[in-house]
Amino acid sequence: MSSKFKIVSEFEPKGDQPTAIETLAKNIKNGKKFLTLLGATGTGKTFSIANIIEAINKPTLVMAPNKTLAAQLYNELKELFPNNAVHYFVSYYDYYQPEAYMPTSGMYIEKDFSVNEEIEKLRLASAHAVRTRKDVIIVATVSCIYGIGNPEEWSAVSLNLEVGQTIDRSDIIKGLIKMNYERKSVEFKQGIVRVKGDIVDIFPAYLDTAIRISLFGDEIESIHEIHPISNKVLKKLPNCRIFPATHFIIPEANKIRALESIAAELNKQIQHFKQEGKYAEAQRIERRVKFDLEMMREMGYCKGIENYSRHLDGRQPGTPPMTLIDYFPDDFLIVVDESHITIPQIHGMIGGDRSRKKNLVQFGWRLPSAFDNRPLTFDEWENKIKNIIFMSATPGDYELKKSGGVSAEQIIRPTGLVDPTIEIRPAKNQIDDLLEEIRKVVERKNRVLITTLTKRMAEDIAEYYADLGVKIAYLHSEVDTVERFEILRQLREGTYDVLVGINLLREGLDLPEVELVAILDADKLGFLRDTRSLIQTIGRASRNVMGRAILYGDRISPAMRAAIRETNRRRDKQIAFNEENHITPQTIKKNILKSLSEEQELKEKEVRRLKKSVKRKIIELEEKGDVDIMVQYLENKMYLAAKELRFEDAAYLRDKIQDIKQTYEIKA
Incomplete structure (x- = not known):
């Protein structure tokens, strides 16, 4: 385990990257708190950030505006830092309907x-890594500013075990149960403890491997890291430290204090409602909270326990909750990706949370302390910053003000691709004019993106062009994540040639096939046609060597003028770099991902193929009477499947091995 970051890559920084890396790393080392990296699309901002992390060697939190971009950053950074701890922290809800009245x-x-459950494991792995390592990068969405429990208490209740330690088996089990581990004899997955004689197997909630504790009486004889499916010993350990299976851990002393505090607040709220003549509300809150208190006394838990987090943490009213940020050491770096979107998200989190809870408190569904189960306010988040890099192709006013302008910029793409050419055309007859352009682009087997100002206009355009034989899709806010992925994949494949939308064609779309971006009514005022939005939208064509943008409008608005000026500045700088270095730009070649249904179908096909192959091999070996060879063959296949993370295959093979051993009475 290394305590220093080390990039593993065949590439070296090029173009603007070396200057940006040196400037930002130097400023961080000199104690500058706020920095802004202006980086155009495709200039390798992630690679630059990785080099900065390596240079300053600080634990780093990377914040992204959505799960898709967070996953992309996580994969890129994990590939660059294979020997360091890179983790993924996003909301663990597949579906979430908040409580409301x-x-x-x-x-x-x-x-x-x-x-x-898989994302919950990744969240716990993030917390574990931050508390136990220095060479850690956590890639997160803004969900990381929500409360997740006290890091000191989370670490304090952890169980330290070492070879030669005197400890009773029952004390190990009790310690694990207190940390929300479940004792089971058959099912063995994350968060489970399995006991057989003097052997205690623990599957930590945050790891992919398990820990085996072997006791001799009341002394730990050995500790091993084992494979959870095959039980194969992977590594001998001198000691281990097991952390809780959940973020929210309530020590007994805290629970007693919290129950008293909740009861006191309940009595106060009942009196408040009665004084205002709200007897129904008084009765409702009394019934609900008393039931919760009884559940916490008996079970240690109740539904909606997070609404009592202020009492459980021992916090004063209005004080900030403990978040993932509090798990980091004092000296760490925050990187905010697409900061022009992420910063407003952080600003807006607290408002939406409070407005929803207001009715719950006012009408007796929740105690006022529920307001303190919340995300950080923007000021609270800002106060936790030690060093921060805002990263965007179009930094916002807040970022520029805090950092005193752009700290470093990356305009040059190592690939040589230049920003799109921009043409302005009249809004009159824009639909028919664009139709001619679409036909030219389609002839070259490229794609078109169209942005409109209204949903109605997007629908009408999609219908009109479809009637004329254009293969067009409409991307709108009601399209879910899976369907959105499918539409974008089909655009790249050529099922569609044109995609039309409103505000869905800006950040995070990596579409090398797009030659033309058409912005209708580009001269209209509003946030969809401000300078930053225009630059981002134009940039969607920057991954194609023929990339261009047509802005339809009857005048050149100030936002259009600024966007054109900035795009041309970047374009000119790239062209000069290409000429100086004899670079010929080429369209980016990027694999088209399979659809989710295709991936599932392929997965099922592989399982069927495996079962067929195994069945054939078993019959062949049974005829020869080679039972031991048969078991060895299946075990080898099982280990390989587990190594390749094909856990369904591994589980199937494990069950087959057990069936054969029982049939032929072979001892394990």
Whole structure:
């Protein structure tokens, strides 16, 4: 385990990258708090950030505006830092319906959700890495500013075990149960402890491997890291430290204090409602909270326990919750990707949370302390910053003000691709004019993106062009993530030649086939046609060597003028670099990902093929009477499947091995 970051890559910084890396790293080392990296699309901003992290050697939190971009950054950084701890921290809800009350209809909506266990494991792995390593990068969405429990208490209840330690087996099990581990004898997955005689197998909630504790009486004889499916020993360990299976851990002393504090707040709220003549609300809050208190006394948990987090943490009213940021050491770096989007997201989180809870508190569904189960306010988040790099092709006013302008810029693309050419055409007859351009682009087997100002206009254009034989799709806000992925994939494949939308064609679209971006009514005022939006939208054509943009408008607005000026500045700088270095730009070649349904179909096909192959091999070996060879063959296949993370295949093979051993009475 290294304590220093080390990039593993065949590439070296080029173009603007060396200057940007040196400037930003030097400023961080000199103690400058706020920095801004202006980086055009495709200039290798992630590679530059990786080099900065390596140079300053600080734990780093990378914040992205959505799960898609977070996953992209995570994969890129994990590839660059294979020997360091790179982790992924996003919301673990596959589905989430928050608790709410609508007084006009008298309807109470209970909280409903579906948790993704794999993402929960990744979140716990992030917390574990930050608390145990210095060479750690966490890639997160803005969900990292929500409360997740006290890091000191989370670490304090961890279980330290070492070879030669005197400890009773029951004490190990009790310690694990207190940390929300479950004891089971058959099922063995993350968060489970399995006991057989003097052997205690622990599957930490944040790891892919398990820990085996072998005891001799009340002394730990050995500790091994084992494979959770095959039980094969992977490594001998002198010691280990097991952390909780959940972020929210309540020590017994805290629970007693919290129950008293909640009861006191309840009595105060009941009196408040009665004084205002709100007897129904008083009765409701009394019934709900007393039930929760009883559940916490008996079970240590209740539904919606997070609404009592202020009491459980021992915080004063209005004080900020503990978040992932509090798990980091004092000296760490924050990188905000697409900062012009992410910063407004952080600003807006607290407002939406409070407005929803206001009705719940006012009408007796929740105690006022529920307001303190919340994300950080913007000021609270800002106060936790030690060093920060804002990263965007179009930094916002906040970022530029804080950093005193652009700290470093990356305009030059190592690939040589230049920013699109821009043409302005009249808005009159824009639909028919664009149709002619679409036909030219389609002849060259390239694609077109169209942005409109209204949903109605996008629908009308899609219908009109479709009637004329154009293969067009309409991308709008009601399209879910899976369908959106499918439409973009089909655009790249050529099922569609044109994509039309409103504000969905800006950040995070990597479409090398797009030759033309058409912006209708580009001269209209508004946030969809401000300078930053125009630059971002024009940039969608920057991955194609023929990339160009047509802005339709009857005048040149100030936003258009600024966007054109900035795009041309970047274009001229890239052309000069290309000429100086004899670079001929080429369109980016990027694999088209399979659809989710195709991936699932392929996965099922592979499982069927494996079963067929195994069945044939078993029959062949049974005829020869080679049972031991048969078991060895299946075990080898199982280890290979597990190594390649094909856990369904590994589980199938494990069950087959057990069946054969039982049939032929072979001892394990």
